[in-house]
Every structure is written in structure tokens, then in C-alpha cells.
Amino acid sequence: MKLFSLSLFLISFSLFSQNGDKTCEILSKINILIQQEHYSPKPVDDSLSVYVFDTFMDQLDANRNLFTQIEYQKLAQHRLQLDNYIVQKNCSFMNDFVSAYQLALKRKKKILDKIQKEAFDYNTNDTVKFSKKNFPFDLAEKDLERVWKKRLRYDILEEISKLSTNLDSLNIHFEKLEKNTKTKVFDTNLCKVSSLLSSKKGIEEDLKNSFLNIFCTYFDPHTNYFSPDAKSSFMSGLSTSNLSLGLNITFNEKEEIIVDEIVPGGPAAKSEKFEKEDVILKVSNKKGEEYLVSCASIEKIGELIYSDSNAEIELTIQKKNGNIQAVLLKKEVMKTNANSVFSYIVEKETRIGYINIPSFYSDFDGSTVQGCADDVAKEIVKLQKDNIKGLVIDLQNNGGGSMEEAIKLAGMFIDSGPISVLVNSKKKQDIIKDVNRGSAYNGPIIVLINGNSASASEFYSATMQDYNRAIIIGSKSLGKASMQTIIPLDEKKQQDFVKLTVEKFYRVTGESNQIKGIIPDISLPVLFDSITTREVSFKTALQQDTISTKAKFNPLTNPNFEKIVALSNLRVKKSELFNEINITNTEINALYLHLKKPIRLTFKDVFSDFHEIDALWEKVKKIAESESGCTILNNSEDIQKIQFDTFLQDINTYRIKNLKKNPYLEEAVAILKDYTTVNK
Structure with a gap:
């Protein structure tokens, strides 16, 4: 022995x-x-x-x-x-x-x-x-x-x-x-x-x-080691066409992972085995990896479900009647609507176009020529047919993506000139220019940002701000001004990868928004803003600095800019909802930023501590559910597109419901109306 x-x-x-x-x-x-x-x-x-x-x-x-x-x-x-x-x-x-x-x-x-x-x-x-x-x-x-x-x-x-x-x-x-x-x-x-x-x-x-x-x-928070699965999962998140099971998942009130949405025509729908609110108990792949949902990390489960390297996935689900069954699904290439650009007509005393860009996605595999910039251009064409008087570009919670797409998008809104300055490890400056004269849209623009708007979103917003091409509103962005590329450690084996920070981008003024973020022209109160994790929170973040650059650009003039800002600030100051957000943020800050007292291990004490914030969450919920006075409409072309597609109709209903609860969109519409009025 x-x-x-x-x-x-x-x-x-x-x-x-x-x-x-x-x-x-x-x-x-x-x-x-x-x-x-x-x-x-x-x-x-x-x-x-x-x-x-x-x-x-x-x-x-x-x-x-x-x-x-x-x-x-x-x-x-x-x-x-x-x-x-x-x-x-x-x-x-x-x-x-x-x-x-x-x-x-x-x-x-x-x-x-x-x-x-x-x-x-x-x-x-x-x-x-x-x-x-x-x-x-x-x-x-x-x-x-x-x-x-x-x-x-x-x-x-x-x-x-x-x-x-x-x-x-x-x-x-x-x-x-x-x-x-x-x-x-x-x-x-x-x-x-x-x-x-x-x-x-x-x-x-x-x-x-x-x-x-x-x-x-250690070298910076955005340089990462990737295994093949992690790399595949990361790339899938930046694309709208990737292998998919054809279902979306979420959490229920018991914190179980459940089926939230079954995509028509997808593998899950074709199996005819899934229903909304089925509980996912176990996830496994053909490589012998198997995770019980109740005890595995969300990262591991997500990697199995979403990584393109796992072409076949077996999901063990529990039906509402308690029956448990295992379903083997083979992923298919599908268009991910949730990650795509979309647009609406918004009306309130004026008629404006609204475009939401969830991420700066691109076709990294080269199978199509389409990326988010091309999709935005198509939405602009649709909206202009409906005689919009202004445009809102929504980059709230847009964490970035392809910098090439951000460059293309910025170039679509300026006539010509430098867009940004890229600096590499040798401190060599590369001035990125828009060489295509003309723009896709010449009317007034509002860009919406918040603390989760990062990287490519900040790149685009900075260009629009420096050229006075748009009014930036919302809250300060994340503050990431670096560019990464994914490099294999061995070209032949393709087994280990590093997402490496290779460049830093600067505004055409020479200033960097690293750490600093994009400061909105008009600041609006945002729930949880002071506790949002930004670049400054990371120990190893690159520092903010300014360079001397030869980039020459000609910003547009906006003689009534200060008046428009003053009108918005006055309106925000009088707004019952924005004042309620400020008051609620004070309570949120007191909860999150102050040290929690020790708790006795009795049921009464733990219960009291847990429910102490119930009233605060009710306030948060009430604010989140508050509807604006805007009317949200589909553009003429989309009305025709969705009338015979029940899946698109469901997505459309969901998006319109959310937009009606967006106070920042309502303020953007008001600012565009002010712009038209003061510039008559």
C-alpha cells in the first residue's frame, strides 16, 4: 500500500x-x-x-x-x-x-x-x-x-x-x-x-x-490571456453573425437560469423541446465539460453556451410540470438581433430620428462586408425618408468593439479631416483621417452616453464633440482610450492568445480621454452613476496625458451653443424625475459608499438588514418605470418589414416599451427642438 x-x-x-x-x-x-x-x-x-x-x-x-x-x-x-x-x-x-x-x-x-x-x-x-x-x-x-x-x-x-x-x-x-x-x-x-x-x-x-x-x-486591465474557448466567446460578442443555440437566457426571482426567449427558426425552436421559463439545470459539451448551473460560475456556463468552439451543446432542462429532460442542440449561424443597430421615429412637439448602437460590431471573419457603421447608414436613409428634424445617436451602455467601425462612423458625420491620433509603443503618431468628402447626415445631432459607454464609443463621441458636430449629453463615459488586438502566441498552433494593448488614441486636440472620460456638454443625473466602475477604478490603468500633434481640423461654429445648454440645464433643474434621481442617488451613495455595520446572526436582525433597502428599491423601480411624454413610432420601411414577422413584432414591442421609459431620450428631443428654435 x-x-x-x-x-x-x-x-x-x-x-x-x-x-x-x-x-x-x-x-x-x-x-x-x-x-x-x-x-x-x-x-x-x-x-x-x-x-x-x-x-x-x-x-x-x-x-x-x-x-x-x-x-x-x-x-x-x-x-x-x-x-x-x-x-x-x-x-x-x-x-x-x-x-x-x-x-x-x-x-x-x-x-x-x-x-x-x-x-x-x-x-x-x-x-x-x-x-x-x-x-x-x-x-x-x-x-x-x-x-x-x-x-x-x-x-x-x-x-x-x-x-x-x-x-x-x-x-x-x-x-x-x-x-x-x-x-x-x-x-x-x-x-x-x-x-x-x-x-x-x-x-x-x-x-x-x-x-x-x-x-x-499587470500591464493594463485590457491586456488579457485567452484560451481558444475564451477567445471564441469574446469574438462572438463583437459580431452579429455567429453560432447560436437560438435562445436567450435570464434569471428568475429564485436566481435560477431560465429560458427567456426562443428565436424562431433557430436550433432550440426546431427541436420543439423548449418553452419560455424552462429552468436550465445542466450544460455540457462534446469535450466532456459539464456544469451544474446551481454551482458553476456564470462565466463557465456562458463560455460553453456562447463560444463558437462548442458547436454542440446539451442542455438539461426542467419543465413547469417538473419533468427533466436533456436536449442536444447543434449551433447554427444566426443574425443576433439583440446586438444590432435599430432606429425609431420619436415625436414630442417635433419629429426626430433615434438610432441605438448596442456595440461597434463587425464581421471579423470576413464573410460579409457589413458592420455597425453600414447599418447606421441604412437606418439614416430610412429616417430621412420620414422627414426627421434631428438625430439622436444612443451609445448608452455601449462598451465599444471594432475601432475600424468607430472610424467609419465618425467619418460619416464630418465632411473631411482628421478624426483621431493613434500613438504606438514607439510613440509614433498616426493621424487617422476621414478621406471621404461629404456626410451621411447634415442635420443637428445629439449623442447619448453614460458611465458604461467605453472605448470605440468614446472615440466616436470625442470626434463629434471636437468638431462641434453633435451635442453630447448624459454622464461621464468610462475613460478607456486604448486599442487592443488579439495575437496568437504561436501562429501554427493557434492555442493560446493575448488580447494586447498596442495603441492609445488621442483626440484631434492632442488630449486623451483615458481615465478622464468624455465629459458631456450637458450633464444629466443617472441612477447609480457614482458607483459605476470606470477606468480610474483599475489599479493598472494607463494614465491620462496630452500630446502635441500636427493634426489640423476645422470645427463647425455653433453660436447658440451656450443658450441651448442653458435651456436644457434649466429644464433639468425643474424636472421632477431628474430631481428624484438626484435624491435617490444620495441614498444609493449612502448605502454603497459607507461601511456596513456588523449584524447579529438572528433571524430578526438579518431580516431587518436585508429589507432595510426595500423602500429605496421601490424608488429605483418607480423611476425606471416612469414613462416620458414621447411618442415612439416605427419608420415607414420598418412598418412594412415587421408586419408579417411575429418575432420582429415581439422585439419591436419590447424596444418601444423601453424607449418610452427613457428620460434621456425625452431631454434629447427637447434639446433638438431648442436647437431648431434658436437657430431660425
């Missing part, structure tokens, strides 16, 4: 060694690529070691209830040595992380198995503490069981609290609810641990991928 155990140990160590060699080979290639091609490469030194180690440990044990202090200290011997290991091409240190992580997960499973059988006391004076900063790794092994008991008691009490706003009713049925909820909470936690321990790719592979990506993000 001893010999057998020793053999297993040697086999295990051999596998670690092989993975370590592979990790080092990939890491070395990544480092060479970054040092040669990154816009602003950094030396591999102690600063890198500290960042990578700390970030890696945060990912492995974010809640500080997995590793003991002694285990952390053993791993911390590598904290200042990772840079040396990388230079020496010695990745044996990964063995320590893999071993420690496996040991901690197995111990956690053992503890959960043990305390699951015990009765919990919900009348103690125990408390749980909260912190905006990470807790230290200070647990002794003897503390772990106590810590997990507290954590699970809190989770159970919180889950019960979610069931109703009536404390008395929950108290009456507490015993039964506690039993069912305890089973659910333990099942989920045990499933998550088992899923990590039995990962098809192996813990070594998962940790390797995580470590390599963290190494990349």
Missing part, C-alpha cells in the same frame, strides 16, 4: 512538473510579446510580483475563509520572487498553489459535510462583519469550522429573508423554511467545491489560466 501511495504521489508530481513547464513556456512567450508590442511595457520586477501574487490570492480566497494564516505565509514566500521565477523560466512555484488550493478545498468539503448534519442555533450573540477592504489571512485551522458555521447561518437567514417582506409569516413557518433552505445552501456550497475539485480541465489548468491572465492585467 505504501508503494502504491508513493507511485500516485510521483505520478501527481510528474503531472505538476509537466504543467509547470507548459506554464513557463506560455508565460515566457507572453512576456516576450508584451515587452516587444505593448503600448507601455513595464519591467518584470518586484512590483509585478506583488500585484500578481496579491491578485491571485484574492481570486482564490476572496472571503478569507479558505486558507489558514500558516498556509498563506507559506505561499507568501513567493510574493517577491515571481519576477525572478519568470526570468529563470522556473514555474515549479505553481505546485505550491495547486497543492494548497486542493488541500483547502478538500478541507472545506470535509467541514461542510460535518456541519451539515448539525442543528444550527439562531439565537446566539454571534455577529458577521463587513469590510470594503479585504480581510487579512489570519485564520487558524481550528477557526475554520466556526467561521463556516457563521457564514452558512448568515446565508440561510438571508435566503429565508428573501422569501417575503412579512416577518411574522416567516417566523410562523421558520422551522420548515430553515430545513429546506439549509439543504439548498449546503447543496450549493458542496456542489461548488466538488465542481472545482473535479474540473474536467483540472485545477492545475484552471489556476494556470487565471495566473496567466493576472500576469497580463
Whole structure:
């Protein structure tokens, strides 16, 4: 038996060694690529070691209830040595992380198995503490069981609290609810641990991928390591024509993943096995990867469902009658309507065109010539036939995409001239110009942005603002002014990729909106704006700066600009809805920006804490459901297009319903009316 155990140990160590060699080979290639091609490469030194180690440990044990202090200290011997290991091409240190992580997960499973059988006391004076900063790794092994008991008691009490706003009713049925909820909470936690321990790719592979990506993000938050699946999933998100199962998913009130929409003509619809609100229990592919939805990460599930590299997917679903069935679907190339440009006519004392650009998508595979810029041009042609008096371009929540599409789109609205200045790692300036004279639309334009408008959205908005071609309204954008390209580490193998930051873009004025973001000409209050994660939140973000450039441009004149801004500001100041947003934001900030007090682990205290914000969420919901006074209409061409297509009719109804609740669109219409009035 001893010999057998020793053999297993040697086999295990051999596998670690092989993975370590592979990790080092990939890491070395990544480092060479970054040092040669990154816009602003950094030396591999102690600063890198500290960042990578700390970030890696945060990912492995974010809640500080997995590793003991002694285990952390053993791993911390590598904290200042990772840079040396990388230079020496010695990745044996990964063995320590893999071993420690496996040991901690197995111990956690053992503890959960043990305390699951015990009765919990919900009348103690125990408390749980909260912190905006990470807790230290200070647990002794003897503390772990106590810590997990507290954590699970809190989770159970919180889950019960979610069931109703009536404390008395929950108290009456507490015993039964506690039993069912305890089973659910333990099942989920045990499933998550088992899923990590039995990962098809192996813990070594998962940790390797995580470590390599963290190494990349040290150079900037948008430089990332991609496995083939991750790369495929990322590219699919930037295209409107990709492999699809023909269904959209969402969460229900129980936080289960359910079928939200079945696309007519798609694989799911053809199977005739799916209905709206079917619960998805399990997802698997032909490679042997299988995830239970209740305990796998959303990232892993999403990667399986959306990545083009997984051509066949089996979904295990639960029907409303409780029946469970597995359905094998083969993906097909479909047009993703949710990600496409769309337009409407909006009326309120004037008639304007509205175009929504969800992302700057493109055909990266070259199978068509169509991208979002061409789609916008087509929508403009439709809208102009209906005699619009102005145009609104909506880039709210547009996270960017293809910079080529942003360049084409910007060129469509200026006569000719420089659009932006790109600077590479050698500090060489490349002035991007619009060489096509004329524009697709010459009337007044409003561009809507918010804190989630990023990258290509900011590129386009900056050009429109610098040329005085549009009035920018909303809230400050994200602040990402860098460009990335995806590069394989080995052209022949095409197995490992790096999304690499290779250039930084500057406005034609020489200013960069990196960190700073696009500052709207007219600022409007936006819910949750101060807690929106922007570029400045990232530790390794590139810095804001200004360059001297030879770009010469001729902005349009707008003599009544200040008057138009003043009229809007006055209207916003008097607006009941915008004032309500400001008041609600003050409450939101108090909730999110201040430290939460410790909570006693009694049902009454956890219930009170959980429902303390109910009134605030009712305010948020009321604001979100407030309808504007605008009338939303289809353009003449789209009316003909959708009249015999029930799927397009459903999408149309959904979009119109949302636009009626958009106060920023209503203000944009009012600004365009002011523009027409003051410039008569």
C-alpha cells in the first residue's frame, strides 16, 4: 500500500512538473510579446510580483475563509520572487498553489459535510462583519469550522429573508423554511467545491489560466490571456453573425437560469423541446465539460453556451410540470438581433430620428462586408425618408468593439479631416483621417452616453464633440482610450492568445480621454452613476496625458451653443424625475459608499438588514418605470418589414416599451427642438 501511495504521489508530481513547464513556456512567450508590442511595457520586477501574487490570492480566497494564516505565509514566500521565477523560466512555484488550493478545498468539503448534519442555533450573540477592504489571512485551522458555521447561518437567514417582506409569516413557518433552505445552501456550497475539485480541465489548468491572465492585467486591465474557448466567446460578442443555440437566457426571482426567449427558426425552436421559463439545470459539451448551473460560475456556463468552439451543446432542462429532460442542440449561424443597430421615429412637439448602437460590431471573419457603421447608414436613409428634424445617436451602455467601425462612423458625420491620433509603443503618431468628402447626415445631432459607454464609443463621441458636430449629453463615459488586438502566441498552433494593448488614441486636440472620460456638454443625473466602475477604478490603468500633434481640423461654429445648454440645464433643474434621481442617488451613495455595520446572526436582525433597502428599491423601480411624454413610432420601411414577422413584432414591442421609459431620450428631443428654435 505504501508503494502504491508513493507511485500516485510521483505520478501527481510528474503531472505538476509537466504543467509547470507548459506554464513557463506560455508565460515566457507572453512576456516576450508584451515587452516587444505593448503600448507601455513595464519591467518584470518586484512590483509585478506583488500585484500578481496579491491578485491571485484574492481570486482564490476572496472571503478569507479558505486558507489558514500558516498556509498563506507559506505561499507568501513567493510574493517577491515571481519576477525572478519568470526570468529563470522556473514555474515549479505553481505546485505550491495547486497543492494548497486542493488541500483547502478538500478541507472545506470535509467541514461542510460535518456541519451539515448539525442543528444550527439562531439565537446566539454571534455577529458577521463587513469590510470594503479585504480581510487579512489570519485564520487558524481550528477557526475554520466556526467561521463556516457563521457564514452558512448568515446565508440561510438571508435566503429565508428573501422569501417575503412579512416577518411574522416567516417566523410562523421558520422551522420548515430553515430545513429546506439549509439543504439548498449546503447543496450549493458542496456542489461548488466538488465542481472545482473535479474540473474536467483540472485545477492545475484552471489556476494556470487565471495566473496567466493576472500576469497580463499587470500591464493594463485590457491586456488579457485567452484560451481558444475564451477567445471564441469574446469574438462572438463583437459580431452579429455567429453560432447560436437560438435562445436567450435570464434569471428568475429564485436566481435560477431560465429560458427567456426562443428565436424562431433557430436550433432550440426546431427541436420543439423548449418553452419560455424552462429552468436550465445542466450544460455540457462534446469535450466532456459539464456544469451544474446551481454551482458553476456564470462565466463557465456562458463560455460553453456562447463560444463558437462548442458547436454542440446539451442542455438539461426542467419543465413547469417538473419533468427533466436533456436536449442536444447543434449551433447554427444566426443574425443576433439583440446586438444590432435599430432606429425609431420619436415625436414630442417635433419629429426626430433615434438610432441605438448596442456595440461597434463587425464581421471579423470576413464573410460579409457589413458592420455597425453600414447599418447606421441604412437606418439614416430610412429616417430621412420620414422627414426627421434631428438625430439622436444612443451609445448608452455601449462598451465599444471594432475601432475600424468607430472610424467609419465618425467619418460619416464630418465632411473631411482628421478624426483621431493613434500613438504606438514607439510613440509614433498616426493621424487617422476621414478621406471621404461629404456626410451621411447634415442635420443637428445629439449623442447619448453614460458611465458604461467605453472605448470605440468614446472615440466616436470625442470626434463629434471636437468638431462641434453633435451635442453630447448624459454622464461621464468610462475613460478607456486604448486599442487592443488579439495575437496568437504561436501562429501554427493557434492555442493560446493575448488580447494586447498596442495603441492609445488621442483626440484631434492632442488630449486623451483615458481615465478622464468624455465629459458631456450637458450633464444629466443617472441612477447609480457614482458607483459605476470606470477606468480610474483599475489599479493598472494607463494614465491620462496630452500630446502635441500636427493634426489640423476645422470645427463647425455653433453660436447658440451656450443658450441651448442653458435651456436644457434649466429644464433639468425643474424636472421632477431628474430631481428624484438626484435624491435617490444620495441614498444609493449612502448605502454603497459607507461601511456596513456588523449584524447579529438572528433571524430578526438579518431580516431587518436585508429589507432595510426595500423602500429605496421601490424608488429605483418607480423611476425606471416612469414613462416620458414621447411618442415612439416605427419608420415607414420598418412598418412594412415587421408586419408579417411575429418575432420582429415581439422585439419591436419590447424596444418601444423601453424607449418610452427613457428620460434621456425625452431631454434629447427637447434639446433638438431648442436647437431648431434658436437657430431660425
